Amino acid sequence: MIQKWTLNPNRFFDPDPEIRKIAAELYNDIKGLPIISPHGHCDPKWFAENQPFPDPTVLILIPDHYIFRMLYSQSINLESLGIPTRDGMSIETDHRKIWQIFGEQYYLFAGTPTGCWSTHELIEVFDIKEKLNGESAGRIYDQISEKLSSPEFLPRSLFDRFDIEVLTTTDGAEDTLEHHEKIKSSGWKGRIVPCFRPDAVVNLTSRGWKDHIHKLSGVSGIDIIDYFRFIQALENRRAFFKKMGAVSTDQGVESPYAHELSPAEADSLFQRALKGRATQQDADRFTAHMLMEMARMSVEDGLVMQIHPGSFRNHNQFIFERFGPDKGCDIPVRTEFTRNLHELLNKYGNDTRLTCIVFTLDESTYSRELAPLAGHYPALKLGPPWWFHDSIEGMTRFRESVTETAGIYNTVGFNDDTRSFPSIPARHDLSRRIDSNWLARMVARHIIDMEDALRMSHALAYDLAKKGYKL
Amino acid sequence: MIQKWTLNPNRFFDPDPEIRKIAAELYNDIKGLPIISPHGHCDPKWFAENQPFPDPTVLILIPDHYIFRMLYSQSINLESLGIPTRDGMSIETDHRKIWQIFGEQYYLFAGTPTGCWSTHELIEVFDIKEKLNGESAGRIYDQISEKLSSPEFLPRSLFDRFDIEVLTTTDGAEDTLEHHEKIKSSGWKGRIVPCFRPDAVVNLTSRGWKDHIHKLSGVSGIDIIDYFRFIQALENRRAFFKKMGAVSTDQGVESPYAHELSPAEADSLFQRALKGRATQQDADRFTAHMLMEMARMSVEDGLVMQIHPGSFRNHNQFIFERFGPDKGCDIPVRTEFTRNLHELLNKYGNDTRLTCIVFTLDESTYSRELAPLAGHYPALKLGPPWWFHDSIEGMTRFRESVTETAGIYNTVGFNDDTRSFPSIPARHDLSRRIDSNWLARMVARHIIDMEDALRMSHALAYDLAKKGYKL
C-alpha cells in the first residue's frame, strides 16, 4: 500500500498540545488574508503575455538557484540540469530527464525550506498525490505538464487563485517597464508594481556598467556625461517608476557603509568610471555616497528605501564565467551596521518622511545592531529574514532575537523574495505558520495574552507589509 | 465583562507539563530569597531624602530609556514624553497626558521584557487590575498617583517591601557620596553601596573631562597636574568608596582592549589632554592602559572589577545634543575579547586576588570567547546578559551558550542594572523564573538531576551574586 502524500494541517507547529492549539487558532484567523508580496523577483513578462509555462523543469527548477545549487553541491553539474550557459552551448535539453534527476535527489532537501515549499507546491498547486522520488518523478512530470497546458494554470489564473493583492518585481533603473505597462493597459486587475533597483548603474566596476549607463541615457532622455546628469537621470526614472505604481527602491551592496561625498568628488569618481579607469575603491566610495543620495531622494519622493547588504556575489568565478550571475554562488560576509549607517541615520534617521528597510545575511547583527537601531530610529525598519534565513529555524531565530528589543512594529511583515512564482503561496503559508507558532509559544508561557497575539498575528501576516511599504 | 489583569503563577515556564512542574518546584524553592542587586543605576538621593515619588510618569517613564526609545522609534518625539532637554525648553509638562500616550502605545511592548516588567510592576507593586491601554490609562494614572502619596510607597518603604538585601548604585570618581553618607547616618538599615565608575575622568576626550578632573582634584585633595597624581587621586577615591561600603568598580569602554603603557607615555597622553589636545587615538590608548591600572588596583585593594564594553554611545547626535546621554540611542558594536584581554589576563588572570567580571552586548562572543576564557582563567567571571539581552530569550541564549563550556560557577548570578527602582522585583522575578525553567529543561532531559538543579538554582538566584561581588 502506498501512503498518500499529504500536508498535515498542523505542520510546523510545536507538538506540545497547548502551543499547537493556540498556534492553530492564530493561524486559522489569518490564513485567508490576501498575499502582500512587497519584494521579489518574478518576471513581469509572464503576466504581460500570460502564456502557458512550458514544462515543470522550466517553471520550477531552472529559475530557482535554491534548488540547483544543492544538486551542484552534490557533484551534479549545472549543464546536466539545463542551466543556460552564457555561450548557449552544450546543456541538457531533455527536461523530463532533468526532472528525473530532481526526483532522485529530492531526499537532499529534507529539512530545508526548499523541501517544505516544493512539497507544498506539488501537493497544493499541482495536486500531486505521491511523494517525489526517482520512482515517481516521471509520472509527476507528466501530471504537472498536463496541468500547465490548461487555462487554470496560466500565469494570471494562478495569480488570482493565489489571492495576491500586490506583487512587486525588481527592475533596473534603465528598464522600460514595458511589461508593467502592458499589464496595466490589458484590463486585467492584478496589481504588479515595479521596484527601482539601480545597482547596475551605481556600481562603477560592475560588468557592463557603461552599457547600462548608455541605456539609462536612452530611456531618461538625459545624456549622462557627468555625475550631475546621472543624478538627474535617476530622479527622472524614479518619477517614472512611481507613475508606474512603484512604492519602493532597492540597493544590493556588499557593505552598507554610507558616506556623503562632495559633488566635485562624486563627479570625479564618475568621470574616472566613464573613462573605464574606476578602481574598486572608487566604486566602494561611490556606492557609499549613493546610499546617502538614495536616502535623500526617498525623503523627497516618498519611495520606501530598501538595502540588501552583505552578499559576496559570484564567489565561484568558474560558474560565473560559464553561467552568469544568480547561480547559487553568492556567499554572505560579515556585515556591520552600527558604524556603517551612522552618517545616514544621523542625517535622515529622525526624518519621518523616510522609511528605510534594512535586510541582513549576518544573523549575529539581529540582536546586536539591527534591533537596537530599529528600536530607536523612527526611519529605520527591519526587513524579514532574508534568503538563507527565510526558513523555519531562521524565522524563529529572527523573531526571538529581534522582538525583545525592537518589538514587532519596527519590522515589515514578510517578503517572499522569490524567482519561483508557484512557490509564493507555500512561502507565505510557511511564514504565517511560523509566526503563529512563535506567538503561540509566548501565549502559552503567558508572556502575551490572546488579545495581543491576535493583533500581532494580523500585523505580521498583512498590516505591517502594507504599512511598511506604503501599499 | 472585563477580564481581570493578572499574573499567571506559571508565567515564563514552558507549557510542557513535566518541565512546568519541575520549573515551579525550583522557582518556589528560591522565590522568597532576598534580592541582591550588585549593579544598577538607582539614584541614592531617593533613599537619602525618602520623599514621595511625584507621579507615575516621573517614577516609571521619564527615567527609563527602555520605554521612551520604543515610543520614539514609532515617531513619538521625546519632547511630548516630557524628557528634559539640555536647555530646559519646551517639553510637555502635563504628566497625565504623557501617561495617556504610554497607555495608548502599550501594545508596542508586547513580547518585550519592558512589557513583562511593567505589567508585573503595575499589578504587583501598584495593585492595578485592568490592562493598560488608551482607555484605562487615565484611571491607572490616578490609582498610582494616590498610592505614591501614601507612606507605604516612600522609597525606603518600597526598598524594605522588595526585600532588597543590598543595592549597588553607580557613582563617578569625583562623587562625594553625600547621599550614601546621609543614608548611613540616618539609622535606616537599608544597605545601599556605591560602585566606583571613573569613566568621566578616564576617557580623555569625553565632554567635560577637564571639569571632572577639576572636581576629582577637589574631592581627593590632590592637585591633578599630571598622570601620577591622577593615579593617586583614583587610589584615594577607591579607598574612600571602599570605606563607604563599595565592593566593586566599573568601566564602560567601547573596546575592551587592555594594554599597559610606560608611565612616561601615560603621562604624555595625560598632559596632552590637560592642554585640550588629546586625539581619539590618545583617548583609546589611555583607556586601554587604564584597564590595566584598574586591574592592578583591584589586585591591591580587593574591589571587584567590572567591564562593560561594546556600546557606541550617543549614536544619534541630534538626540544627544538636544537631550544629553542615556536617551536610548546607545547602539552595540561587535566586540572582541580573546585578543583584547590577552595582556590583562596574562598579567592578572591567574591571580586569585582579582575578580574581573566581564559583560557583553555581542552575543556571538558568549560561546566563542567569553565562556572559554571564563572556563579557564581563575580571575575572570561572566556578568549576566546585559541591557538588550536581559530578557526571556536573551537569558536563555546566555545560559545555553555559556554553561556547556564555563558551567554556572564562573558566572555571577543576576544584575538588574536598572534606573527604574519599582521594576526591581519584576526583573529579579523574571530572572529567577527563566533560570528555573532552563534548569527544569535540563532535569526533564536527564542532563542534571534535582540535587544538581536545586544547588544551581540557589546559586543563580543568590549565592553567586553574593560571592562574585564579595558581598
Add this chain to the structure above:
Amino acid sequence: MIQKWTLNPNRFFDPDPEIRKIAAELYNDIKGLPIISPHGHCDPKWFAENQPFPDPTVLILIPDHYIFRMLYSQSINLESLGIPTRDGMSIETDHRKIWQIFGEQYYLFAGTPTGCWSTHELIEVFDIKEKLNGESAGRIYDQISEKLSSPEFLPRSLFDRFDIEVLTTTDGAEDTLEHHEKIKSSGWKGRIVPCFRPDAVVNLTSRGWKDHIHKLSGVSGIDIIDYFRFIQALENRRAFFKKMGAVSTDQGVESPYAHELSPAEADSLFQRALKGRATQQDADRFTAHMLMEMARMSVEDGLVMQIHPGSFRNHNQFIFERFGPDKGCDIPVRTEFTRNLHELLNKYGNDTRLTCIVFTLDESTYSRELAPLAGHYPALKLGPPWWFHDSIEGMTRFRESVTETAGIYNTVGFNDDTRSFPSIPARHDLSRRIDSNWLARMVARHIIDMEDALRMSHALAYDLAKKGYKL
C-alpha cells in the same frame, strides 16, 4: 536510602511525549551501529603495547584538558591535579588525592558535556553505582582501579567492547608511526589509522620548528635544505601515511586564509625560517600558501583534507611556559571563511577529487558562511561541531543553523576528537541521541516524515562519516 546512580534510557530527549517517542524510535534504530571515529587524539601506543591503564586519574583526568581547565578556573592549581610540568618538578603524585578533588568538584560539571560524558563513562564502562562526589570519590577510585587491572580493561579489550570499526589518531609529519606498525603486525584486528597533521613543520615560527624539520629530513630521507625539498618530503610522508592506512590530513591554523605564493617567494620565506629569521607575517603567508599546497596534494593523492581554524593557542603564557601546550588555554577567535577560502575554492572547490572538511569554533559562521559555501561547492563539506561546541546545545545549534541551507548530506557525521579513550562510547551515544532528538522534533512538526528521518538518522550516525572520510 541512597539513590542508585543510573542513566535514564530517554536522556537528552525532549520531554514532549510525541517527540520523545519518535526520538527513541530513531535512536533505537541506530544505537547499535559500530563507531566510526574519523578524527581524534588517542595515543596509538596504548593499543600497540596493550598494557593496563595505571589508575583512574591517569586514565580519565590527566589527559583531559576539558576536565582540568574547569577545575583550574575555580582556582585549583594544575600542580595539585598532577599535570606534568615541563621541568618535571613538584607536582602532586598521590593520584587518589587528585581523584578526591575531582569528586569534590564534580558538581561544577553539571550541565556540561564533560559532566554527561563522565557520568556515562563511570556508569557504563566502570559499572559505578553511586554518584561521584567528595564522599564517594575514594570508593569509586578503588573500584575503577581494581577493574583496570583486569584483562577486560586492557586497551584492546575496551576497543573491541566499544565496537569501534575504525579509530583515527593524529600524527605529526615526522612521526615514524611505529605504534601503528606494531598494531598492524600484531595480528590484532582493530583498525587504527593515522592522520597526517604537519602543523609543526608548516608553522615557521612555532617552537622547535627546526628540530621538527630535522626529524622530517631524517624520516623522509630527504635533506630539507629548501622549500622544494620540503614539499618533496611532505609528499613522501603523505605516501607513507597512506600506505599505513591514512585517509586524511589535518591542519590547525589560526586563520583559514589560503593564498598561493610563487615557488620563489615560498622558498625565500622558507630560507628565512631556516636561518631563524622568519617573522610572524612570514609564517602567516607561508601557512596560507601551504593550505593551497595541501589542497593540491589532496587532489593528487586522494587524502581527505581537514582544516581546524580559529584557535588562539596557548593564550595563557604562564601555563604554557610551565606546563606546555594543550592545557585548556586555547581560546577561539572570530573566524572568516568567505573571503579567506575564496582562492582555494576557486582553484579546487569544483574538483570532485577533493574532499575538504572545514571545522569552526565561531558559531556565527554556521549559517552565514559555512552552510552557504558547503551548500554550493562540491569539494567542501562541514565537520561536526568542534571542541567547545561538541555538546547538547552546541550540536543542536549546529543542526538548526546549517541544515536549512546545506542539508545534512554536505556534512560528515560525528567526530569524537577526544584524548580520553574511555569517553568515546559516551560521546558517540550523546551525539546519536541529540541527532535523533533533532530529527524527532522535525518529524513531530511534519517538516520531514519517518522515511526521511530514518535515512537521515543512519547517515548521521554512520554513513556520512564513512563516506566523507573515504573509510
